Amino acid sequence: MDRPAQTPEKQVTDQHGERLSVKVPADVDQPDKILYGLTARQLTILSGTAAVVLWVWLTFQAVAPFPVLVAVATPVTAAGFVLAVARRDGMGMDRYAAAALAFLRSPKTRVSAGEPVQPPPSWCRLRGRLPARLRLPVRAVRQDGAMELADGGGVAVIVRAATVTFSLRTAGEQASLVAGFGRWLNSLDTPVQLLVQARPIDLSGLADHITAQAPDLPDPALEQAAGEHAAFLTEIGAAHDLLVRQVLIVISDGPPVSAATPWSKGQRQRTNRDAATQVALRRAAEAVQSLAALGVAAEVLDADACVAVLAESLSPGESRPVDNAAPDELISFQQEGRT
Structure with missing residues (x-):
C-alpha cells in the first residue's frame, strides 16, 4: 500500500x-x-x-x-x-x-542474429514459437572505451569508482562528503546511472601467488608470516562466500542535432557519434575529478575493461568465449592438417 x-x-x-x-x-x-x-x-x-x-x-x-x-x-x-x-x-x-x-x-528464446529470424518452410511443422532476435543495448565499443548505443541512443562511458568508509567518519566529515557529492549531482545536466554490483571473489589465486613468492623473501620470519597469511586467505575463502563490490557510473550523451549538411547519412552519423563521444568522455573526466576531491578513487574504463564489465554483467562468473580483435589486427583462421 x-x-x-x-x-x-x-x-x-x-x-x-x-x-x-x-x-x-x-x-x-x-x-x-x-x-x-x-x-x-x-x-x-x-x-x-x-x-x-x-x-x-x-x-x-x-x-x-x-x-x-x-x-x-x-x-x-x-x-x-x-x-x-x-x-x-x-x-x-x-x-x-x-x-x-x-x-x-515476449519471446523467451532469443538468438544472436543480424536480421529477424525467418520462419521455416510450409512443409516443416513447427512446435512452439520462433526465437526472437537478441537486441543488446550496446552495438559497439570504441577503442577509447565509449560504447555506441543501439537504435540511435548516442554513446555512453563507464566510470568505475571505489567506496569510502562513511560510517567511520566524524559527523563533520560525513556532512562534508554529502555536500560534495550533492554538488556533483547538482552539476549534472544529463541522466547518469549509478550501478552497485556485488560478485563473488576467489582468493585461491592470491594465496597461491603469496605461497610461491614466500621462499624469495630475505628473512625466514617474513616467509613464515607470508605462509600464515596465505593459509588464512585459503581458510576464509573456504569458510565464507566472499563478495566484492564495485560501483559503476554510466555517463551517456545523445547524438547532437545537426543542421542539414551535404555529407552522406553514414558520414553524418559518424560525425555525430564522434562529437557525442568527446562530450561523454569530458563529462566522465570531470566526474573522476569531482569524486577525487571526495577521496573516492575513480577511473574511466578503456575498451578492454568496458568489454570485461559488460561480459561479466551478462554472464556472471563465466569467462569470455572469444577475444575481440583490434581494428588494425589481422584476423586469421588456422586448421590442423593444412598449411
Missing part, C-alpha cells in the same frame, strides 16, 4: 561544533497526493471502478436480483481497490500487471 513519506531528521555537527538538524525526505520520487491522500493514478482507477459498478447496477437492477448484483460488483470493486492501493516491489499493481503481461507476451 502507498505509505506517506516520512521525513527523518539527521543530526550533524558543523566545523564550529554546533549541532544542526537537517530534514532528509524519505521518498523524493513519491507522486503528489490529489484528494484524500490518493494520487491521480489511484483516483483514476477508483473512478473507473466506480463507473463500471454503477453501470452494472443501473443496467441490470430491473432484471437481476439484488444478491446477484452484489456478487458481480464485489469482485470488480475488490480488483479495482487492489489495483489502486496495493504495491509489489515498490510498483503499483496496475503497472506490475502490465509488466507481467508484457513479459508473458
Whole structure:
C-alpha cells in the first residue's frame, strides 16, 4: 500500500561544533497526493471502478436480483481497490500487471542474429514459437572505451569508482562528503546511472601467488608470516562466500542535432557519434575529478575493461568465449592438417 513519506531528521555537527538538524525526505520520487491522500493514478482507477459498478447496477437492477448484483460488483470493486492501493516491489499493481503481461507476451528464446529470424518452410511443422532476435543495448565499443548505443541512443562511458568508509567518519566529515557529492549531482545536466554490483571473489589465486613468492623473501620470519597469511586467505575463502563490490557510473550523451549538411547519412552519423563521444568522455573526466576531491578513487574504463564489465554483467562468473580483435589486427583462421 502507498505509505506517506516520512521525513527523518539527521543530526550533524558543523566545523564550529554546533549541532544542526537537517530534514532528509524519505521518498523524493513519491507522486503528489490529489484528494484524500490518493494520487491521480489511484483516483483514476477508483473512478473507473466506480463507473463500471454503477453501470452494472443501473443496467441490470430491473432484471437481476439484488444478491446477484452484489456478487458481480464485489469482485470488480475488490480488483479495482487492489489495483489502486496495493504495491509489489515498490510498483503499483496496475503497472506490475502490465509488466507481467508484457513479459508473458515476449519471446523467451532469443538468438544472436543480424536480421529477424525467418520462419521455416510450409512443409516443416513447427512446435512452439520462433526465437526472437537478441537486441543488446550496446552495438559497439570504441577503442577509447565509449560504447555506441543501439537504435540511435548516442554513446555512453563507464566510470568505475571505489567506496569510502562513511560510517567511520566524524559527523563533520560525513556532512562534508554529502555536500560534495550533492554538488556533483547538482552539476549534472544529463541522466547518469549509478550501478552497485556485488560478485563473488576467489582468493585461491592470491594465496597461491603469496605461497610461491614466500621462499624469495630475505628473512625466514617474513616467509613464515607470508605462509600464515596465505593459509588464512585459503581458510576464509573456504569458510565464507566472499563478495566484492564495485560501483559503476554510466555517463551517456545523445547524438547532437545537426543542421542539414551535404555529407552522406553514414558520414553524418559518424560525425555525430564522434562529437557525442568527446562530450561523454569530458563529462566522465570531470566526474573522476569531482569524486577525487571526495577521496573516492575513480577511473574511466578503456575498451578492454568496458568489454570485461559488460561480459561479466551478462554472464556472471563465466569467462569470455572469444577475444575481440583490434581494428588494425589481422584476423586469421588456422586448421590442423593444412598449411
